[in-house]
Amino acid sequence: MSTNKQVIIIGAGFAGLKAARTLANKSVDVLLVDRNNYHTFTPLLYQVATCGLDPSSVAYPIRHIFKNAPNVRFLMGDVQAIDTDEQNVVIQTNANGTITETYDYLFIAAGSKVNYFGNESIQNNSFALRDLNDSITLRNHILRLFEKAAWTEDDTLRESLMTFVVVGGGPTGLETAGALYELYNNVLDAEYDKNDNMQANVILLEAMDDLLAPYPENLRDSAKKQLQSIGVDVRTGAFVEEVGTDFVKLNDSTVINTHTVVWSAGVQGNTLAEMLNIELERGNQIPIKETMEVIGLENVFAAGDIAYLIEPKTGKPYPGMIPVAQQQGTLAAKNILHDMNGESYETFSYFDRGIMATIGRRRAVAWVFNKIPVTGFLAWIAWLGLHLLVLMGMRNRAQVFLNWVWNYLFYSRSVKIIFEGEKRKPETVKTSEPETA
Numbered sequence: 001m002s003t004n005k006q007v008i009i010i011g012a013g014f015a016g017l018k019a020a021r022t023l024a025n026k027s028v029d030v031l032l033v034d035r036n037n038y039h040t041f042t043p044l045l046y047q048v049a050t051c052g053l054d055p056s057s058v059a060y061p062i063r064h065i066f067k068n069a070p071n072v073r074f075l076m077g078d079v080q081a082i083d084t085d086e087q088n089v090v091i092q093t094n095a096n097g098t099i100t101e102t103y104d105y106l107f108i109a110a111g112s113k114v115n116y117f118g119n120e121s122i123q124n125n126s127f128a129l130r131d132l133n134d135s136i137t138l139r140n141h142i143l144r145l146f147e148k149a150a151w152t153e154d155d156t157l158r159e160s161l162m163t164f165v166v167v168g169g170g171p172t173g174l175e176t177a178g179a180l181y182e183l184y185n186n187v188l189d190a191e192y193d194k195n196d197n198m199q200a201n202v203i204l205l206e207a208m209d210d211l212l213a214p215y216p217e218n219l220r221d222s223a224k225k226q227l228q229s230i231g232v233d234v235r236t237g238a239f240v241e242e243v244g245t246d247f248v249k250l251n252d253s254t255v256i257n258t259h260t261v262v263w264s265a266g267v268q269g270n271t272l273a274e275m276l277n278i279e280l281e282r283g284n285q286i287p288i289k290e291t292m293e294v295i296g297l298e299n300v301f302a303a304g305d306i307a308y309l310i311e312p313k314t315g316k317p318y319p320g321m322i323p324v325a326q327q328q329g330t331l332a333a334k335n336i337l338h339d340m341n342g343e344s345y346e347t348f349s350y351f352d353r354g355i356m357a358t359i360g361r362r363r364a365v366a367w368v369f370n371k372i373p374v375t376g377f378l379a380w381i382a383w384l385g386l387h388l389l390v391l392m393g394m395r396n397r398a399q400v401f402l403n404w405v406w407n408y409l410f411y412s413r414s415v416k417i418i419f420e421g422e423k424r425k426p427e428t429v430k431t432s433e434p435e436t437a
Contacts, residue, residue: 004029004071005104005340008089010079010272012039012062014322015304016109018329024069026337031101033075033091037062040132041391043322044400046172048135049142050179051187051413055132057399060392075099082106082275084297105299105336108272108286109329112305112320115266115283125243126263129172136419138262142183143418145259150192160257162200165248167240168264169206169213171357174223176262177204177232178360185231186361186411202231203256205238205248207265212357212365214319219365222375226363240265267320269306276300281308285317290347292332301336303328309348322390323353358383361408 005028009016012034020032038059047053066072077093088102114130116123127138142164149161162184166177184200192198204211204227210220211227211234227234242249248256269284278296281287285308287295292307294300304325311318318324327350335345356366356379364379374382384404391397407413 006031006102007105007107007336008033008101008103009107009109010034010089011109011111011304011306012036012074013042013109013111013304013325015325015329015332016107017065018326019107019109019303019333020066020072022330022333023336024066024072026071028071028337028340030072031075031103032062032066032072033077033079033089034062035076035078036132037074037076038132039065039392041387041396042130043387044391045129045132045135046176046179048132048415049129049138049176050183051139051143051415052179052183052407053400053403054415055136057396057403058391059132060396065392075101079110079272079275082272084276084300087299103299105301105339107329107332107336108276108294108300108302108306109304109325110270110272110306112267113270114263115268116263117266119240119242122240122243122261122263125245126167126261128263129176130267139415140418140420141260142180143416146184146188146192147418149198150194155197156257158198159201160246161259162198163203163256163258164200164260164262165203165205165256165258166262166264167205167248168266169204169208169211169236170264171212171355172264173204173206173262174211174227174357174359176264177202178227178230178358178363180262181230181232182360183413187413188416201233203233203235203258205240205250206234206236207239209236211236214355215365215367216373219367219373219375223357223359223365226359226365226375230360230363267305269308273306281317283308291335291345292328292348293335293345299339301332303332311350318350321355324350327351356383356386 007030009020009032023030038061041058044058048055062074077091080092081090088100091099114128128134145161149158152158164180166173181202211223212220224234239251241251243261246259273284273286286302288302288307288309292301292303294302305320309318331348354368354370358364362377362380364383366374366379366382388397
């Protein structure tokens with residue numbers, strides 16, 4: 001039996017993966033737990049949903065990542081309970097039933113889930129883009145609508161089938177809206193519209209008065225103009241009141257006839273946070289110290305979307321972004337090692353490279369180091385380069401790059417297959433960690 005300290009990491013998202021890689025080949029035993037056997041590059045899920053990329057291009061097998069790290073074990077399962085007094089975690093697996101694992105240190109990086117703000121009509125009738133299954137489900141749905149619209153003789157029905165509503169004016173909303181519009185106008189129109197009677201309509205709804213709230217005003221305006229320039233109907237100050245199977249109703253009584261609503265208007269901490277039996281912050285987030293320690297608990301750390309930490313410069317919580325999660329995950333792992341060696345903890349200091357969002361072909365906005373505004377083609381190239389750099393695996397990078405080049409040169413998206421995979425039973429706890437770009 002190993003005499004090393006035992007570390008359990010819950011979630012193989014960006015924070016969890018960084019922590020596990022930092023602890024790899026160190027004098028510590030690591031158990032990495034996730035409900036999937038792959039890490040998902042969530043910023044490109046919208047491209048899977050809009051036929052731009054194959055699902056395998058944005059997923060990477062977890063076991064392959066740690067094949068040369070004998071101290072890192074992987075367990076595919078769902079966390080059912082956490083006992084911080086006894087320092088153990090109960091995990092439900094498909095193959096081996098329920099397993100209880102004891103820890104010396106626990107690191108929680110279970111990410112976030114969609115926030116529907118208590119509105120059941122939205123939850124029941126909209127599509128999310130938080131994991132790979134979501135993106136495949138949405139892709140299947142979109143392609144089925146095109147098939148149906150191509151054969152209907154009812155003009156009103158056809159219009160509603162070809163109307164796509166995206167809710168949320170953040171990066172995910174803008175990227176999805178732009179990709180949906182280009183999917184039809186650059187690709188599918190040549191395949192479906194044989195009688196010149198199909199026209200896709202993409203509507204982006206944002207409850208606030210501006211898109212991309214964290215960005216400076218000139219970039220917010222540029223993003224809106226670039227979206228409108230490709231044909232997306234952008235509506236700000238539009239608060240969604242109800243979503244049905246074939247409509248969206250706004251709080252001003254406006255009704256939009258549509259069969260597709262993509263919800264990207266908010267997230268909240270994973271419900272796993274409630275297992276800690278501590279007082280959580282708003283959005284179901286775990287309060288942590290600058291050392292990544294969970295306030296009120298011994299030897300428990302948290303990072304990423306599920307963690308709540310105030311940024312001193314802004315007085316607001318750190319945003320749910322990939323760089324934040326990765327840097328926090330690295331720090332949590334370092335502090336676990338520091339504690340084992342009797343050394344002082346480090347505190348979190350975020351290195352902010354800036355923020356960016358792509359809007360479509362040759363269109364994007366970027367705020368480099370939160371100082372330099374870049375728009376249009378240069379911002380788009382920067383967005384492509386950064387995402388290729390962060391994407392895991394040379395095969396995935398090559399595959400994504402070749403797909404992008406092919407799509408750019410020939411206006412073609414080859415992943416237009418309606419495929420129904422194995423249907424999984426609903427699971428109560430997601431331990432993967434989606435982060436926004």
